[in-house]
Amino acid sequence: MSAADRNLSAAHAEVKTEIARTDAKTALLLAFVGAVLAGTWTIARDLPLNRPALVVGGVGLALLVGAAGLLLRSVRPNLSGRHGFPLWATLTAEEISTAVGGDLAADIAGLSRLAVTKFTCLRRAVDLTQVGGALLILAALLTLGGAAW
Incomplete structure (x- = not known):
C-alpha cells in the first residue's frame, strides 16, 4: 500500500470517526434538552407565573424546542444512496x-x-440551548422576584 493510499484510508477513517462523535454528542444533547423541557414543564405548571416570566420562559422553551428539532435533523439518516x-x-x-x-x-x-452538515446543526442547537436555558433562568428569577408588568 502506497503512502497516498494510507493517507486516504486514514482520512476516510477520520471522517467516519467524526460522524460517529457528532452522533454521540447529538444524542447526549438531545437527552439533556428533553430533560430540561420536561423539568421546566413540571416546575412551571405549579408556579404562579407573572407576565414577564411567561413571555421570557415561553421564548426560552421555543428555543429549546428549536434546538431539539435541529438535533433530530442532525441524526436523521441520510439515505440518498451516494455513500456507504x-x-x-x-x-x-x-x-x-x-x-x-x-x-x-x-x-x-x-x-x-x-x-x-451534522456539526453545523449540532453547533446551532448548542447555541439555541444556551440562549433558551439562559431565558429559562431569567424567567425563574422574574417569577421569584415577583416582577409585574
Whole structure:
C-alpha cells in the first residue's frame, strides 16, 4: 500500500470517526434538552407565573424546542444512496466490488460534507440551548422576584 493510499484510508477513517462523535454528542444533547423541557414543564405548571416570566420562559422553551428539532435533523439518516451502505443497497455484488475499490477520495469528500452538515446543526442547537436555558433562568428569577408588568 502506497503512502497516498494510507493517507486516504486514514482520512476516510477520520471522517467516519467524526460522524460517529457528532452522533454521540447529538444524542447526549438531545437527552439533556428533553430533560430540561420536561423539568421546566413540571416546575412551571405549579408556579404562579407573572407576565414577564411567561413571555421570557415561553421564548426560552421555543428555543429549546428549536434546538431539539435541529438535533433530530442532525441524526436523521441520510439515505440518498451516494455513500456507504445506502449506495451498496442499490448495487449488484459486482458493482459493489467496483465501488468499494473505486475512488476513495470522492467518498471522503461526500462523507466530509455530511459531517460538516451534522456539526453545523449540532453547533446551532448548542447555541439555541444556551440562549433558551439562559431565558429559562431569567424567567425563574422574574417569577421569584415577583416582577409585574
